Amino acid sequence: xxxxxxxxxAILGLTGPAYLWLAGTIFLPLTAMLVLSxxxxxxxVPQPASFTLANYQAYFSKSxxxxxxxxxxxxxxxxxxxxxxxxxxxxxxxxxxxxxxxxEAIFLLIxxxxxxxxxxxxxxxTMVLRSNGIVDVAVQSVFPGAPTIDLLFSYPAVIIGLxxxxxxxxxxxxxxxxxxxxxxxxxxxxxxxxNRFTTFYRVILPLSLPGIVSxxxxxxxxxxxxxxxxxxxxGTKGATLGMNIEEQFTVTANWPLGAALSFILLAIVLVIFGxxxxxxxxxxxxx
Amino acid sequence: xxxxxxxxxxSLKPVSRRRFVAGASALSLGAGLGMAPFVRRASANTEVxxxxxxxxxTDEAWALEAFKAATGLDVVHEYYNSESEMITKLQTNxxxxxxxxxxxxxxxxxxxxxxxxxxxxxxxGHFADLNPSFRxxxxxxxxxxxxxxxxxxxxxxxxxxxxxxxxxxxxxEVLWDxxxxxxxxxxxxxxxxxxxxxIATGQDMNHPADLGKVKEKLLALKPxxxxxxxxxxEWNKQFQAKxxxxxxxxxxxxxxxxxNFQLPVGFVVPDEGAVGWFDGLAIGKDAPNVEGAHKFINxxxxxxxxxxxxxxxxxxxxxxxxxxxxxxxxxxSKAFYSDEAAIKRLQFMxxxxxxxxxxxxxxxxxxxxxxxQ
Amino acid sequence: xxxxLDGGIRFYLILVLVFLYLPILVMALLAFxxxxxxxxxxxxxxxxxxxxxxxxxxLTAGWNSVWIALANTLIATSLGTMAAVAFxxxxxxxxxxxxxxxxxxxxxxxxxxxxxMLVFFFWSGIGRxxxxxxxxxxxxxxxxxxFVVGARLNDYPKALEEAAATLGATPWQVFxxxxxxxxxxxxxxxxxxxxxxxxxxxxxxxFLAPPGVTxxxxxxxxxxxxxxxxxxxxxxxxxxxxxxxxxxxxxxxYRFGGERSGNx
Numbered sequence: 001x002x003x004x005x006x007x008x009x010a011i012l013g014l015t016g017p018a019y020l021w022l023a024g025t026i027f028l029p030l031t032a033m034l035v036l037s038x039x040x041x042x043x044x045v046p047q048p049a050s051f052t053l054a055n056y057q058a059y060f061s062k063s064x065x066x067x068x069x070x071x072x073x074x075x076x077x078x079x080x081x082x083x084x085x086x087x088x089x090x091x092x093x094x095x096x097x098x099x100x101x102x103x104e105a106i107f108l109l110i111x112x113x114x115x116x117x118x119x120x121x122x123x124x125x126t127m128v129l130r131s132n133g134i135v136d137v138a139v140q141s142v143f144p145g146a147p148t149i150d151l152l153f154s155y156p157a158v159i160i161g162l163x164x165x166x167x168x169x170x171x172x173x174x175x176x177x178x179x180x181x182x183x184x185x186x187x188x189x190x191x192x193x194x195n196r197f198t199t200f201y202r203v204i205l206p207l208s209l210p211g212i213v214s215x216x217x218x219x220x221x222x223x224x225x226x227x228x229x230x231x232x233x234x235g236t237k238g239a240t241l242g243m244n245i246e247e248q249f250t251v252t253a254n255w256p257l258g259a260a261l262s263f264i265l266l267a268i269v270l271v272i273f274g275x276x277x278x279x280x281x282x283x284x285x286x287x
Numbered sequence: 288x289x290x291x292x293x294x295x296x297x298s299l300k301p302v303s304r305r306r307f308v309a310g311a312s313a314l315s316l317g318a319g320l321g322m323a324p325f326v327r328r329a330s331a332n333t334e335v336x337x338x339x340x341x342x343x344x345t346d347e348a349w350a351l352e353a354f355k356a357a358t359g360l361d362v363v364h365e366y367y368n369s370e371s372e373m374i375t376k377l378q379t380n381x382x383x384x385x386x387x388x389x390x391x392x393x394x395x396x397x398x399x400x401x402x403x404x405x406x407x408x409x410x411x412g413h414f415a416d417l418n419p420s421f422r423x424x425x426x427x428x429x430x431x432x433x434x435x436x437x438x439x440x441x442x443x444x445x446x447x448x449x450x451x452x453x454x455x456x457x458x459x460e461v462l463w464d465x466x467x468x469x470x471x472x473x474x475x476x477x478x479x480x481x482x483x484x485x486i487a488t489g490q491d492m493n494h495p496a497d498l499g500k501v502k503e504k505l506l507a508l509k510p511x512x513x514x515x516x517x518x519x520x521e522w523n524k525q526f527q528a529k530x531x532x533x534x535x536x537x538x539x540x541x542x543x544x545x546x547n548f549q550l551p552v553g554f555v556v557p558d559e560g561a562v563g564w565f566d567g568l569a570i571g572k573d574a575p576n577v578e579g580a581h582k583f584i585n586x587x588x589x590x591x592x593x594x595x596x597x598x599x600x601x602x603x604x605x606x607x608x609x610x611x612x613x614x615x616x617x618x619x620s621k622a623f624y625s626d627e628a629a630i631k632r633l634q635f636m637x638x639x640x641x642x643x644x645x646x647x648x649x650x651x652x653x654x655x656x657x658x659x660q
Numbered sequence: 661x662x663x664x665l666d667g668g669i670r671f672y673l674i675l676v677l678v679f680l681y682l683p684i685l686v687m688a689l690l691a692f693x694x695x696x697x698x699x700x701x702x703x704x705x706x707x708x709x710x711x712x713x714x715x716x717x718x719l720t721a722g723w724n725s726v727w728i729a730l731a732n733t734l735i736a737t738s739l740g741t742m743a744a745v746a747f748x749x750x751x752x753x754x755x756x757x758x759x760x761x762x763x764x765x766x767x768x769x770x771x772x773x774x775x776x777m778l779v780f781f782f783w784s785g786i787g788r789x790x791x792x793x794x795x796x797x798x799x800x801x802x803x804x805x806x807f808v809v810g811a812r813l814n815d816y817p818k819a820l821e822e823a824a825a826t827l828g829a830t831p832w833q834v835f836x837x838x839x840x841x842x843x844x845x846x847x848x849x850x851x852x853x854x855x856x857x858x859x860x861x862x863x864x865x866x867f868l869a870p871p872g873v874t875x876x877x878x879x880x881x882x883x884x885x886x887x888x889x890x891x892x893x894x895x896x897x898x899x900x901x902x903x904x905x906x907x908x909x910x911x912x913x914y915r916f917g918g919e920r921s922g923n924x
Contacts, residue, residue, distance in 0.1 A: 007750060014746035015758060018739040018802050025799040026765050029776035033768075043779070044378045046400065062649060064656040071659070090676045093669040104911035106673065111849070113680045114856035115903055116687065116896045117880050123524065124683035127690070127698055130528060134686055137700060152530075153514050167680065172849040173811040179845060180812055214811040218766070218804060225769045231475065232521065235514040239659035244652050245769050250369035251477050252644045255775065262772045269767045270760065277756075336871050341882040365871040366882040375775070379782040383871060520888055527697040548697055 037259035055260035072241040076224040087170030095178040153235025161229040170215035177211025335579040339388040341366040377402035382573035385580035391426040398434040403569040405432035410581040421606040435567025441603030444561035446536035455555040472531040475515035477651035492634040505654040543601035556629040563633030691893035708890040725876040732797040732858035737851040740805025748813025762803040774863035796864040801854040812846035
């Protein structure tokens with residue numbers, strides 16, 4: 001489309017308010033943080049600060065940052081993968097197989113657990129995952145001698161807690177993308193002799209890709225910065241980069257280092273999505 | 288949006304910075320619209336604003352009622368979750384707080400930054416009764432000025448399950464004991480962990496000469512550590528669920544776990560020593576109610592209040608000798624905090640330089656990374 | 661065969677819902693349990709609801725959270741949907757950049773954003789208060805709204821709108837009859853998430869709340885030092901139960917799932 005003056009105004013009018021808001025409350029403060037990440041002292045310290053690259057160098061020179069980064073990314077990938085494996089079929093079922101009032105009801109029921117406090121949910125998970133916890137006691141009372149559940153303070157516990165926290169994003173973004181696909185397109189594929197798998201792979205999956213991408217972005221990105229679930233559910237097994245960033249603000253009062261680490265995290269995210277972007281564009285067809 | 292609200296909003300602006308304001312506050316006008324009913328009316332002379340950890344003595348409902356009955360002052364709280372956050376809050380909200388609870392290791396930093404003001408000890412009736420070793424500590428005042436009134440002190444040492452241990456474990460080595468595989472919990476706190484490993488390796492706890500030994504000692508904890516706790520709440524819940532038997536814990540919290548929650552907790556200062564700390568009460572720079580602040584501080588070191596706090600809730604030791612003497616002899620904390628031999632074994636937390644904090648934090652992160660492998 | 665498949669699909673959906681509600685159920689159960697430390701065995705008691713009824717601080721915090729979340733939902737959903745429509749409907753220079761700019765608010769840990777906001781709001785004179793909390797919440801919710809609505813609009817059916825216009829529909833009719841039904845599922849989902857983001861937002865509220873003003877997450881997180889009692893479970897249970905009731909009523913009367921009328 002060639003942007004005429006009218007479309008230009010439409011674009012400006014539609015995106016302007018949201019981005020002005022973001023600029024005033026997030027981009028400006030974060031720009032200040034970006035500047036801070038190149039200083040050797042926090043702005044609240046009375047001595048004058050000077051320019052340095054030391055905070056970024058620290059990331060590469062300290063031995064523990066690389067394993068922390070790798071684990072954070074791995075955690076993000078596992079959680080996103082499980083959310084997709086569990087969430088996509090659920091979204092498909094809801095979009096294509098459930099009709100009538102139930103559809104709206106289930107749609108709402110999927111988000112509702114989100115309206116509770118994350119910390120309370122995590123502590124509830126500790127009750128579920130530990131031996132002698134609620135589920136364990138219930139299982140043992142029905143089937144005495146059944147193997148005990150003891151997942152607490154392990155890597156799987158962290159994954160379960162995080163998948164639970166982020167699954168609704170995947171289900172609903174996939175749902176709204178899948179639901180927009182006209183059934184007649186699927187029928188057309190079928191009547192042209194394509195089997196179920198081919199129809200799915202060639203028609204449904206590409207058309208629902210925007211939903212998968214949105215869901216993956218909303219899951220992967222926050223998970224790699226997470227620290228609460230790994231800390232409480234992981235015991236000693238949940239070390240993440242997010243925890244170390246937090247420590248730069250609460251223990252060492254080294255804001256410049258904390259800021260630098262955050263921007264490294266952001267850069268990793270942008271690089272990953274930058275690599276995926278052309279692939280997705282081709283696959284998704286549109287956009 | 289009313290002009291009054293705008294004024295109020297602008298009045299939050301510090302006196303010294305500029306210009307930029309117009310654009311940003313135009314944004315906030317839109318947001319503030321309709322929120323006017325929520326804006327709290329300040330009433331400086333009938334309120335004392337306190338900045339403290341939540342649930343740490345200053346915010347017990349019965350105490351605030353008693354204080355109000357005596358002085359007519361309401362107490363409003365704001366909380367912090369780490370000492371460096373406390374400093375940030377003081378710096379970014381000048382004139383917002385009357386009384387601030389400052390740790391002995393942080394009071395000097397606050398006074399250096401000019402965010403707290405000298406205290407007029409003549410206005411504090413109980414000041415003379417304070418234990419001189421805390422009252423006159425250089426950590427709470429400089430150059431003849433008192434920047435913090437010694438309030439309470441406590442011990443970070445070893446808590447254990449009395450169901451598992453018939454007798455108190457007397458050595459710090461219990462944390463490293465091979466019998467305790469996966470039965471130990473320590474706090475996810477770099478400074479505290481370095482302190483303990485330094486004590487266990489016979490070094491100065493605040494400034495250990497050999498950090499290599501400290502790291503080695505901490506790495507050796509790996510097979511024993513079941514979880515890293517980060518709040519008293521988490522500690523209680525996990526202890527109740529028997530997730531660990533022995534742990535590094537705070538004295539006041541151990542007493543609370545025992546009195547409030549009837550948990551089978553024992554607490555011991557091991558032979559090698561443990562961490563001691565004390566907290567002061569400070570007055571914020573440009574505090575809106577300086578007179579009320581002095582009254583509240585005096586109330587906080589009052590023996591009657593302390594006895595109630597210690598017996599009803601569970602508290603660290605008071606810095607007021609008379610308050611300690613007023614505790615009923617049956618109270619477990621009285622015997623505990625007056626065990627002179629144990630107190631002699633303590634090393635007290637001292638201020639650390641930024642470089643030391645960073646080094647300890649890096650060391651602990653390295654150890655945790657090894658734990659997670 | 662088809663019936664069997666449908667049965668299996670329903671069963672799968674139920675399993676997913678069970679997984680999602682498992683901790684919620686545990687949370688609710690523990691609200692009725694006597695032990696303050698989530699201890700077992702279970703002993704039924706209403707003591708935490710009693711305590712909650714007298715806990716003015718917690719109730720006020722709950723109400724503040726609800727109002728902030730509602731205002732946030734309204735503002736963030738409107739602004740975010742507009743931006744998402746622009747992204748879906750037009751291609752223009754700078755679009756990729758604008759979309760990439762949605763990553764910082766979700767990628768940078770909230771603690772860092774919160775600290776940045778605290779210092780910046782102080783420096784710029786915006787100060788602290790419910791107005792600044794709302795400013796922060798909306799900013800954090802916007803990327804979620806834009807992503808979620810965008811999942812619907814990546815293949816925006818401009819042709820449909822244009823066809824309607826050619827057939828003589830007024831712009832309002834086009835909007836009402838064509839655009840709204842297309843947008844509806846995305847907008848509803850986005851608003852539900854916007855509410856959740858705000859309702860559970862701790863760091864921003866914590867940094868930007870003036871003394872004496874508090875929200876539910878702030879109460880919960882700051883009280884973990886001493887220990888939060890199952891009163892928190894009680895208030896969370898009430899909130900979930902009331903929302904569930906309201907939602908089922910809404911689901912009964914409104915169609916927003918995007919089902920095309922006349923399909924059944």
